[in-house]
Amino acid sequence: MVAGQPDAQTKITVDKNKYTPAQDVQIGQEAAAEVRKQLPLLDDDRIDDWVDRVGARLVEAIPAEFAHREFRYTFDVVNQKEINAFALPGGPMFLNRGMIEAGKVEAEVAGVMAHEISHVALRHGTAQATKGEKFQIGAVLGQIAGAVVGGTLGGVIAQGSQIGLGTYFLKFGREAETQADLLGAQILARAGYDPRQMANMFKTIEAQGGSRGPEFMSSHPNPGNRYNAINNEAANLRVQGNAETGQFNSVKQRLAGMSPALTAEQIAANQKGQSGGTTTASTRRPVVNVEPPSAQERTYRPGGNLRITVPANWQQQAGEVLTYAPEGGFYGDGRGGTSFTHGVQVGVAQGGSGNLQRDTDALLQGFARSNPNLRSAGSRREAIGGRTGLTTLLSNVSDASGQQESIAVSTTYLRDGNVLFVVGVSPRTETADYEAAFRRIRRNLQITD
Numbered sequence: 536m537v538a539g540q541p542d543a544q545t546k547i548t549v550d551k552n553k554y555t556p557a558q559d560v561q562i563g564q565e566a567a568a569e570v571r572k573q574l575p576l577l578d579d580d581r582i583d584d585w586v587d588r589v590g591a592r593l594v595e596a597i598p599a600e601f602a603h604r605e606f607r608y609t610f611d612v613v614n615q616k617e618i619n620a621f622a623l624p625g626g627p628m629f630l631n632r633g634m635i636e637a638g639k640v641e642a643e644v645a646g647v648m649a650h651e652i653s654h655v656a657l658r659h660g661t662a663q664a665t666k667g668e669k670f671q672i673g674a675v676l677g678q679i680a681g682a683v684v685g686g687t688l689g690g691v692i693a694q695g696s697q698i699g700l701g702t703y704f705l706k707f708g709r710e711a712e713t714q715a716d717l718l719g720a721q722i723l724a725r726a727g728y729d730p731r732q733m734a735n736m737f738k739t740i741e742a743q744g745g746s747r748g749p750e751f752m753s754s755h756p757n758p759g760n761r762y763n764a765i766n767n768e769a770a771n772l773r774v775q776g777n778a779e780t781g782q783f784n785s786v787k788q789r790l791a792g793m794s795p796a797l798t799a800e801q802i803a804a805n806q807k808g809q810s811g812g813t814t815t816a817s818t819r820r821p822v823v824n825v826e827p828p829s830a831q832e833r834t835y836r837p838g839g840n841l842r843i844t845v846p847a848n849w850q851q852q853a854g855e856v857l858t859y860a861p862e863g864g865f866y867g868d869g870r871g872g873t874s875f876t877h878g879v880q881v882g883v884a885q886g887g888s889g890n891l892q893r894d895t896d897a898l899l900q901g902f903a904r905s906n907p908n909l910r911s912a913g914s915r916r917e918a919i920g921g922r923t924g925l926t927t928l929l930s931n932v933s934d935a936s937g938q939q940e941s942i943a944v945s946t947t948y949l950r951d952g953n954v955l956f957v958v959g960v961s962p963r964t965e966t967a968d969y970e971a972a973f974r975r976i977r978r979n980l981q982i983t984d
Contacts, residue, residue, distance in 0.1 A: 543771040545717045547657070549601075554661040556603045556625075562661065563625030564607070570629060575797055577612040577632055581789060585782050586610045586630065589641070592778050593649050596725035601656040601718070608652070616796040618740055619751045622651035624660040632796045634751070637743055638736060641783035642723070646733025647740075649719035649726070650755070657718065659711045663885055666951075708886040709758035716761060720768045727778030734765035825863040825877050827965070828972035835859070841881070842981040846972055849878060857881045876933055876940065877961055877969070879976055884946075884954040894954050895925050895946045902944075908932040909942075919947035919957065920980035930963070939963035943970075945977050950984045 554562075577583070590610040608626035615631045622628040628651050630644075638644040654660070707715070720730035740751050758764075831847035837857055845859045852858040852865045857880060864877025887894045895914070903909050912928040919926075924947035933940045943959040957980070959973035 544721055545768060545771075547714050547718050549657055550659075550662040551665060552658050552662045553665045554658075556605050556658070558624075559603075559655075559658055559661050560605055560607060560625035563623035563627050563655075566623045567609070567627035567629075570623075570627075571611070574629065575614045575802060577614040579612070579789070579793075582612055582635075582786055583610075585780060585786050586612055586635075588780055588782075589645050589778075590628065590648055590652075592726045593645060593652055593722055596722045596727075597652065597656050598718075598721065598725075603656070606655065608655070610648070614796050615802060616798050618743060620647050620651055622655045624655065624658065626655055628652070628655075632790060636787065636790055636796075637739055638783070638787075639739065640732060641779055642728040642732035643736035643739065644783075645726070645728045645778070646719065646723060646730070646736045647751075649722045649728075650715045650733065652722060653715040653718035654707065654711070657711070657714055659707055659715070663707065663711070666885065666953075707755065712755055712761075713758040713764070715755075716758070716765050717768050720765050721772060724769070724772035724774050727774060727776035729774055730769040730772055731766055734762045734769075737761055737765075825861050825965075827968040828861070832975075840982065840984050842983075843881065843976065844979045845879065845976055852878075875960060877965075879957060879959045879973065881955070881957050883949065884956060887948055887952045887954045889952065891923070891925055891946060891948060891954075895927060895944070898946065898954065898956060899927060899929075899944065902929075906931055917945065917977065919945050919955070919977050920982045922947045922982070924977075926977070933962070941966040941969075943973050949982070955982065 587610055590608060594608045606626045608628065610628050610630065612635070613629050613631045616633045617631055618633045618637050619631045620629065620634050628648065630648065634647060635644055638647075716733070720733055723730040723733060737757075741757075826848055828846035829848040832844050833847045833849075834842060834844045835851055836842050837851065843859070846861070849859045849861050852860055858865060858875065858878060859880075860875065860878030865875050884894070884898055892914075899911065908931055910930045912930060914925050914927040917924055917926045924945055926943055926945040929942040929944060931940050931942055932938070940960060940962050945957040945959075946954050949955050957977055959969065959976070961969035
């Protein structure tokens with residue numbers, strides 16, 4: 536038992552959020568449906584029942600001020616080797632089999648689940664979207680849901696080139712991680728688990744991450760002194776009852792008797808071979824002639840803080856992300872989504888470090904995880920909307936057309952420290968026509984934050 540004074544536990548306040556709890560539910564349910572199509576669920580009744588029991592006990596222990604009645608918490612186990620977990624707005628949680636196998640005791644796995652439940656209860660996903668709303672156009676669903684590649688949530692903002700930028704909309708900052716750690720510890724104690732086991736599990740995750748670092752920590756960064764902070768919080772909590780199901784050892788034995796879990800690479804390869812997954816050669820859109828950028832220009836004001844000038848023959852596209860493209864450069868892909876082969880898209884990556892090169896590299900690493908053919912041709916300093924910025928030139932094979940394409944990714948800082956990015960995409964054979972247009976767009980961008 537962890538003895539302490541319950542009144543001494545940390546008080547947690549929620550961030551501003553322009554979305555309603557009902558919208559959290561809608562976003563999460565639609566995103567979860569897509570996740571279930573793309574990731575291999577374990578679908579083992581005994582293990583699913585155990586996870587549901589643990590999850591239900593934790594949900595019951597959410598403090599009343601954070602318990603939204605409309606939220607629909609569900610718990611799915613993904614048959615994936617990497618140690619990872621994530622939860623969507625409104626309640627759906629996905630726990631990798633590797634996370635269960637890494638746990639030493641039930642309370643360690645419950646600690647991860649309590650941490651994820653805390654992100655949902657505190658509405659961190661839509662709160663984070665609210666902070667970037669002035670530059671993000673369209674449904675937050677597209678930013679948060681999108682495609683799931685290798686077990687990490689990533690909305691495909693540039694669908695034609697399959698650039699997965701959406702990891703930045705569920706990659707929480709240190710403040711959110713601290714809140715989820717502390718509320719998670721409180722939930723654990725209220726549910727009947729030792730909250731110190733959450734701290735132990737984070738140590739386990741870090742130790743088993745390997746040379747590339749644990750996948751879980753890439754989207755749940757250590758807010759600093761995490762282990763001690765959780766244990767300090769635990770000292771002020773009282774474990775209420777005993778939530779242990781007594782099934783954890785049998786669950787691990789059952790997993791050990793199964794075929795090995797799939798790796799992220801195997802899952803990605805399987806997705807490419809399915810008609811409902813990544814676009815294959817048989818479902819690629821035939822190459823169409825797209826009119827070159829016009830010498831005339833038009834200006835759009837998508838929000839009070841941004842003004843963008845583009846060629847006059849480009850239109851603002853209706854979709855999930857701020858996109859400007861010529862006719863034929865942005866279109867339905869036949870599976871309910873969109874593809875993007877010509878034009879620009881603009882968005883915000885949350886949580887800049889203050890080092891633009893480092894933050895740009897992190898952004899590009901996110902692209903590369905879902906784009907094995909992506910190659911960098913170097914970066915250069917360049918003014919973006921009158922601010923110090925970087926432009927990185929990339930090459931890729933378009934998943935929509937199968938053609939070589941050129942990509943220019945430009946980044947600069949906003950006043951709040953987040954990173955504004957501009958992505959220009961064109962077929963390699965049309966680079967000469969589009970390069971000058973992209974350069975004018977970056978130069979003439981007006982940001983008034």
